[in-house]
Amino acid sequence: MRLWRPTLRIERVNYPVFRDPEIQAQKPVVVLWHDEIFPLILAHENEGMVCVVSQSQDGELLAQVLENFGFLTARGSSSRGGMRALVAAKRLMDKRGVGAIFTADGPRGPRHQVKPGAVFLATRCASPILPVRVIMDRTKIFHKAWDKFQLPLPFSRCTIIYGDPIYLSQSTGDADSMDQQCREVEQAMHKLGLQ
Template identity: 65%
Template structure:
């Protein structure tokens, strides 16, 4: 008989393990001044990243008054617990579960708490490294810029069977976090073709940031 633990319990067990693991990493952050700019924070940015690169970002922004959009799945429940253990707020919902209601809820959360959100633009199910419209919709709804972020890991265990090929950096390895400049997107909520163009534009930006 298999014993299935609740995702919240697994997440609570993982928090101290992740904290110890992350303490060994050699983190280097590039273009951080732009990211920390108070004028940018005042605009409540939508910070975008790839799903497989999230691990080193958790300790980098611990207790910095930030929020993450996390899916409503069981995996999302686990991730939300870990993130909350590092001081992040979480907004539950994604483009695949909850749809537009989740994005409207995220916009309302940004306004009520006066903060931006972190959004994995290829999550929660992929395709890997393909920008989906959710973050673009949210940026349009909130009138926020998007800020692309990439992580390049020197040595990492890649989980090839996972849809995102999740990367877990080995202890004591170097991780370079690259912050892109903020980008203001045109309103394309009523224009599917323009929406697709903006997704492709963001994808190009993300790919260029990873070429360090």
């Protein structure tokens, strides 16, 4: 991956929002789609953010890659060890004073539908959600993968679009409230992709 990095032209839109010290002090939960994660890993190398990674074999490989790129990992997913992973992520965020990166539709989809993990973490940490989209101009798309993973080809342009922070009200914990907050984040992410 490090050999790939110099060949990519990474551009950032609305990046000052992400770097804003006031927002960073609130330990934001950055959400993106699973198929767009590759360029974001390269763009945020050695920033020490927390990533929740599934306990699958694929997750083990991803955790090793993320840790080599300076990310902290908390292991678990919606189907296995999810609550334990969210608690571990919150602890790491509090201890290190950093935000988290979360694939909103991972680890198994449905594609481009926000699941409650990121929303739950953000409300428990009183953190804003920062939606992010990555638009790549030339990619290899893995059509058989559930997420249709996008791998940017060498010498392609990757535009990372940082959305404005979303401040969620403290959830009452009921399914309707959580679902409404997930839809709010999902709409913001879809709008970013239209820019």
